[in-house]
Amino acid sequence: MYNNNNNQQQSASLESGIPSVGSIVWAAGRSRAQQAINLYANLDYLRPYFDVEPREVFQRLVRSLIPARVSRDDIMKPELYGPSMIAFTLAAILIYQMKVSSHSVQDGTLIGTSFLVCFGYWIGSSFAVSSLSFICNTQLSLMQILSINGYALFSHCVVLFLATFIHTGYDHLLFYGLWGFVGGAAAIRMAVIIMSRTVNPRYRALLGLLIVSIHMFFLLYLHFAYHAMAETVAHALNDERNAADVDVAADLKPVPSLIPEVVRPTLLKRQIQVSAMNISRTTILSSSTSTTVAKA
């Protein structure tokens, strides 16, 4: 590549005597662009972080949920295989959740949204934490934070998976329990690792609080943004339908002559359908705004 550039420059200098600035800039810019576009070079850069054995990944997954003392070599070797697979799993669970709850509402963006949310959170929050830890003088690199943060997302996978498949009705008792225990354990572990690398005690408390709150709020967001809202809509719909049926039955029996029997229930049902449409429309709006926020 460099030889080519040199040849071009030489030829330019032979033709005009002096190498024109434009040609030099062009050549330099092109080689830079080629380096940037060359996916292969980027892959090579990431390759050391994917050097793991299956057993190692399992160990890290289990350890990510146990807020105990952390061994030193666990942090020293950053690894991105586990985190990226966890992000993919989380995206798959989200797709499933959306598919179950809001069936055909915004299908086209389902997959894109879930991937964007998962990878966006993972990378975005890691960048935020690493910039903060840079300010607070924590001795952790970006890759280490990406790895730790990614493994902490495993708790999200576990909680959302269980909460999606086991419903407990209105009170999200199971979800809150899991949120507290599993999500809390993972958050505390992540906070402990990062705090142990911070020198200043005041910064240490600040960082720990921030990390735990980000982690826990994201889990709440994932559950309630894509799962519970549509679920409550479904519950409300069912209730309205039942109530409407009961009402119709109660109304019709005493006063059958006022309104023809055929018209009344259909009218009511139409009303319910219209209201249901409105509700689902609002859900679409809110979810689309959430996606735009995520995109922004």
Place this chain on the structure above:
Amino acid sequence: MATTIEDDETPFFSSSSQPMGMFTGDISGTGNQSNKNELSTLNEPVLDTIKRDLGAVLRKFGYAVIPRESATLLQQWDLWGPLILVTILAILLQSSSTKVSSGVEFAQVFTLMLMGSIAVTVNSQLLGGKISFFQSVCVLGYCLLPLLLAAIINNILLYISSKSTIPILHIIRFLIVMAAFGWAMYASTRFLGQTQQPSRRLLVLYPIFLFYFLIAWLIILHAHPK
């Protein structure tokens, strides 16, 4: 520097046998023959060409149904089979044809396919495997065949189902789709497992598992086409 990389590794966007023919594919199975032979197909009747190409595609479908130790699917990849299978699957998974969102719904299977193959390929390359993007699209696409059959059976069962038989049908559909999922996993493992060191095979298989599992769930969830 770039040349040394390309010497010892497979380039990302090309097949291993012919780096130049990256967008054409080898549907005829005559990959290693010279240009002379390729030119001679200009004179042959169109019917022969179609027959030969269809034969090649069908043979690869056979590889997907009855997995054998063979490198055919990897070396002579084509995108006809995946295109056919994904299109049919997208049509089958549509909930209703009159909806406004049916277009995007149709596209989601394609999106899933694209995302899945990108994830599988990048992951495999990062773990040190030797496979190109289109090779993994080909293998993943052809191994969708069992799941496609399951989706067809699923639709037939849904069509003939009455109110009383729904619980039994749910169980039958679940079992059929899960069996097809296992079959697809087994077939793709046979082909993609070769490209990786044995110690790391599990790490390569996980995204493939996730991909097929998601498609299997989409088929099972297609229960209520209201």
